[in-house]
Amino acid sequence: MQKLLLFIDKTSTFVGHAFSWLIVGLTLLISWEVFSRYALDNPHPWAFDVMIMLYGTLFMMAGAYTLAKSGHVRGDVLYGFFTPRTQATIDLILYFVFFIPGVVALCWAGYTYAAESWAINEHSNITADGPPIYPFKTVIPIAGAILLLQGVVEIVRCVICLKQGEWPSREEDVEEVDVEKLKEMVHVKAEDIAKLDELIPHEGSAR
DSSP, X not given: OHHHHHHHHHHHHHHHHHHHTHHHHHHHHHHHHHHHHHTSSOOOTTHHHHHHHHHHHHHHHTHHHHHHTTOSOXXXXXXXXXXXXXXXXXXXXXXXXXXXXXXXXHHHHHHHHHHHHHHTTOBOSSSTTOOBOHHHHHHHHHHHHHHHHHHHHHHHHHHHHHHHSSOOOOOXXXXXXXXXXXXXXXXXXXXXXXXXXXXSOOTTTTO
């Protein structure tokens, strides 16, 4: 079970990392549009819509990643003082009362919006030949489905915590530095560090 949970964590992390590159494209597009508008006096009416689509896609596809890293906003001021079982109980209630109904509604409505958009070949009406909107609307149910899958993983974690009294491990985004392995890589021994420390003047030694 733990391997399956971590696999889904890794999948959400991979998706989040992959779509995070959209911020690079968004930055380049904004920079070019500003230059084109003010330096070349040649603004592009479609640029604003494309910026919204890029940012919206980034925002939606990062939802499961953020949930996998337990990065969504919560009242940590009180929550952090609770025992793991109390935390899991609160989370479990909130998942079933708010999260599951909300995300299921997002998937269903997103699928409807996307299907209608594809059916009419929807384009932005900001210009006569605006950018297509149906790929952007397709992101809505996809992002919702991935978020729902990660939510099921979090619900399972809550159940495990209620049984074991502690939270199960989750996939870490950034690994801690292994000092011992680092010493081996650079061929440094603990005695060498101790000798180096003796050469550094400490506070009060110059008195």
